[in-house]
Amino acid sequence: MSARxxxxxxxxxLIDPTELGTTLMHEHIVGDYTPPDRRPEPALPITMEERWxxxxxxxxxxxxVNLLAREVALREMQLLAKExxxxxxxxxxxxxxxxxxxxxxxxxxxxxxxxxxxxxYTQQFMSLSDYGKTVDELVKKFIREIEVGHRDTGxxxxxxxxxxxxxxxxxxxxxxxxxxxxxxxxTGAPLTxxxxxxxxxxxxxxxxxxxxxxxxxxxxxxxxxxxxxxxEECVRLxxxxxxxxxxxxxxxxxxxxxxxxxxxxxxxxxxxxxxxxAIRGLIxxxxxxxxVISHDIxxxxxxRAGGGHGYGHIYRNILPMMRRHGFTENExxxxxxxxxxxxxxFV
Ligand SMILES: [Zn+2]
Numbered sequence: 001m002s003a004r005x006x007x008x009x010x011x012x013x014l015i016d017p018t019e020l021g022t023t024l025m026h027e028h029i030v031g032d033y034t035p036p037d038r039r040p041e042p043a044l045p046i047t048m049e050e051r052w053x054x055x056x057x058x059x060x061x062x063x064x065v066n067l068l069a070r071e072v073a074l075r076e077m078q079l080l081a082k083e084x085x086x087x088x089x090x091x092x093x094x095x096x097x098x099x100x101x102x103x104x105x106x107x108x109x110x111x112x113x114x115x116x117x118x119x120x121y122t123q124q125f126m127s128l129s130d131y132g133k134t135v136d137e138l139v140k141k142f143i144r145e146i147e148v149g150h151r152d153t154g155x156x157x158x159x160x161x162x163x164x165x166x167x168x169x170x171x172x173x174x175x176x177x178x179x180x181x182x183x184x185x186x187t188g189a190p191l192t193x194x195x196x197x198x199x200x201x202x203x204x205x206x207x208x209x210x211x212x213x214x215x216x217x218x219x220x221x222x223x224x225x226x227x228x229x230x231x232e233e234c235v236r237l238x239x240x241x242x243x244x245x246x247x248x249x250x251x252x253x254x255x256x257x258x259x260x261x262x263x264x265x266x267x268x269x270x271x272x273x274x275x276x277x278a279i280r281g282l283i284x285x286x287x288x289x290x291x292v293i294s295h296d297i298x299x300x301x302x303x304r305a306g307g308g309h310g311y312g313h314i315y316r317n318i319l320p321m322m323r324r325h326g327f328t329e330n331e332x333x334x335x336x337x338x339x340x341x342x343x344x345x346f347v
Pocket of ligand 1: 162194222223
């Protein structure tokens with residue numbers, strides 16, 4: 001039992017879980033997601049004529065995944081607060097560039113509760129020295145970022161992950177997942193994992209996590225709508241006891257920029273309507289306590305400032321759409337309030 005037990009750890013300190021309210025479980029607010037071999041990269045200006053294509057090819061567009069501008073991030077979060085947002089989880093993990101002091105400033109100015117993370121992103125984002133780290137070294141680092149804070153900022157993490165995994169899954173990434181589980185056991189924090197881009201990836205990960213003794217009810221599989229393309233597959237994963245995160249709401253492209261621009265294949269990706277249907281299927285199969293949602297915004301072209309849907313899309317468009325499709329207030333409360341609160345509360 002620690003001071004964190006029964007509390008949620010935000011960038012401004014511990015709060016009671018009842019203070020969270022509606023929560024977006026997977027966002028990037030202020031940080032840089034440009035692959036290290038491209039940094040620093042000057043940003044192309046977003047013009048009306050070019051905006052759509054920049055968004056369509058968002059991975060290769062120079063500067064599009066650099067969200068380090070604090071004043072833009074602040075404005076985006078002010079808009080979210082206006083549209084009903086209360087709490088946001090920033091899942092940017094080291095390897096990506098994370099600005100925890102920017103998050104703190106934004107939380108202070110907006111009144112939003114912001115939870116930041118510890119962990120490690122995919123191998124592509126690891127330095128050579130980072131790549132070789134043992135599980136024990138990683139656990140030590142992750143625990144420090146929860147108990148002491150990031151570097152010398154005093155800003156402490158309230159969630160482990162997104163732990164990044166590629167396909168094929170690399171040994172360094174397996175060690176990150178093992179370290180994530182060990183950190184969960186030691187601290188009682190929730191664990192969230194980004195699976196590689198393959199339908200087998202979530203299952204391979206959940207089997208390892210289970211074998212390592214994770215609490216699956218406190219383990220989130222991210223981006224499921226981009227890995228699993230049928231309700232049956234989603235139910236099969238939920239049957240393990242983990243939480244499925246439909247976290248790319250607002251992205252309605254069938255082109256998978258991360259795949260195609262890396263020389264991979266096109267996928268027929270989920271639209272918001274597909275996401276809602278999959279969630280309906282999970283709830284009908286008895287899994288209402290295993291669903292959370294978000295936007296996973298990591299592109300300037302998805303921010304309001306870049307002409308995108310912004311962080312308020314779920315409030316503005318998706319919750320009304322779910323009500324029109326017959327979701328009950330109790331179901332929406334589970335997805336937006338109760339499940340996030342249960343997950344984010346340290347045990
Ligand atoms: Zn991710």
